[in-house]
């Protein structure tokens with residue numbers, strides 16, 4: 118697998134941008150096509166076979182769901198990995214996708230430094246148990262989402278509302294936990310297993326509301342800094358938070374008369390430990406935002422106030438029918454990819470999530486949604502061939518309609534429709550699944566997909 122991930126993509130001259138038509142182009146050889154899911158969103162069986170409750174079981178008031186120290190869980194994933202491989206599907210495994218065991222949350226969850234060791238030993242267990250067959254690992258899915266929505270605004274499990282400190286603290290421990298797991302892989306397994314380890318970072322692309330306003334341009338940069346760079350800068354660059362974030366939070370703390378900096382600091386030793394702990398860049402992209410500067414000098418402490426950046430709805434951008442937050446902006450993905458290339462030393466990138474939801478009930482003929490996918494794939498081709506981005510794979514979120522967190526089953530992201538009313542949960546392909554299969558078979562978009 119490692120060899121499929123190396124090597125640069127060929128590039129067209131950027132002056133060809135306007136004249137080059139990506140429609141008939143093929144994706145690079147060995148481009149990885151996929152579809153993603155997450156345990157909690159598709160598996161069910163929250164209290165089956167000795168599985169303990171996770172924070173989401175508590176948050177959704179069901180009561181109780183996991184793998185570690187649970188033989189049935191291990192057998193379940195063993196079987197799944199084996200059957201994927203038997204069907205020529207390469208598994209990319211995420212160790213943690215929002216469903217922290219409730220017992221760990223009860224000890225402080227990601228606000229506690231003890232999570233670093235707990236996560237590291239869980240990661241070590243998974244590398245040892247499944248690493249003979251799994252060669253691509255993601256430690257943590259979207260630490261930004263967990264930190265902001267789970268520990269700052271309390272809108273997702275575990276529902277902690279600690280404005281101005283919760284997200285920074287949770288993120289701090291997640292970064293250290295990721296780095297510890299990467300080192301464990303590097304030290305104990307890389308030589309024998311030959312796999313790669315990264316962390317899935319989500320980010321919007323941000324455009325200045327007024328492209329001629331320096332304040333809006335700076336605010337747009339802050340929007341990306343407080344989301345993507347917050348994690349990518351320490352991990353891919355220098356072990357530390359982006360300068361723009363540190364100076365912004367420090368200025369806000371001073372103005373608010375806060376005695377200490379609300380953003381925790383890494384020690385020099387921790388910086389050395391964190392720096393360079395990703396073997397590829399795993400990006401989850403859904404949307405773009407127009408951003409305007411907003412003066413928050415007098416606001417009470419919160420991460421959102423620290424940013425001094427306001428999101429403005431752009432009426433010309435279509436919105437996915439199943440998610441009001443999801444403005445569909447395929448060209449934003451190209452810009453984000455170029456930004457990552459330029460900022461993070463031209464890494465190998467995988468898009469590990471991208472998708473558009475439909476509201477319920479959803480028609481199997483999702484022509485409009487397929488058009489979004491098609492436009493996105495065209496932008497990806499431009500990113501590869503015009504911008505020279507080393508993009509090695511694209512995975513649709515999601516394989517199946519599933520439990521979309523606080524939206525439950527109403528927001529449908531699947532390539533396959535699931536009838537949740539029927540206990541047998543029958544599945545049927547949307548048009549997008551059929552068209553996506555053609556793209557995969559052709560390794561490119563054919564004119565007939567238009």
Ligand code: BGC
Nearest residue numbers: 155258259262319470514521
């Ligand atoms: C998450 C998925 C979620 C998807 C759509 C991503 O942020 O990783 O779990 O279902 O977005 O909201």
